[in-house]
Amino acid sequence: MKVILTADHAGMAIRNEVISLLEELNFEYEDTGCDCKSSVDYPDYALPAAKRVASGEFDRGIFICGTGIGMSIAANKVKGIRCALVHDCFTAKATRQHNDSNILAMGERVIGPGLAREIAKIWLETEFDGGRHENRIGKISKYEDEM
Numbered sequence: 001m002k003v004i005l006t007a008d009h010a011g012m013a014i015r016n017e018v019i020s021l022l023e024e025l026n027f028e029y030e031d032t033g034c035d036c037k038s039s040v041d042y043p044d045y046a047l048p049a050a051k052r053v054a055s056g057e058f059d060r061g062i063f064i065c066g067t068g069i070g071m072s073i074a075a076n077k078v079k080g081i082r083c084a085l086v087h088d089c090f091t092a093k094a095t096r097q098h099n100d101s102n103i104l105a106m107g108e109r110v111i112g113p114g115l116a117r118e119i120a121k122i123w124l125e126t127e128f129d130g131g132r133h134e135n136r137i138g139k140i141s142k143y144e145d146e147m
Helices: 009-024 043-054 069-075 089-099 113-125 132-146
Strands: 002-007 028-031 060-065 083-085 103-107
Touching: 002 009, 002 043, 009 028, 009 060, 009 103, 009 113, 043 060, 043 069, 060 069, 060 113, 069 083, 069 103, 083 089, 089 113, 089 132, 103 113
Parallel strands: 002 028, 002 060, 060 103, 083 103
Antiparallel strands: none
């Protein structure tokens, strides 16, 4: 699996934890996050990275900012993206099983690095259930195509 990782200034500590996890799991990844503590604009990181997931260049993405909200809103503006904002293990698993999410958003000001690592691991290792959920995702894709 090929993963793109990005973060703004408010997501750097969790980003480093996720990088460590990706290396331990031997996932191929690219980190496109900022390397500064001064304020940056999350859309400048989320939108280009989301486009790379939507294009198929990457299988999945993990996006981190202060709350995860800005990154998830921006990413979900890109056609073909199903970005889920997750702050617990149950929804990390459910969003993969039921929604086939292709981007995970997390908030560093909401959760700590240990929980972020656990969420990312669950999300990366959980497969899409398909079945009745495929029809639901198909409706979203059809709507996107009509826009």
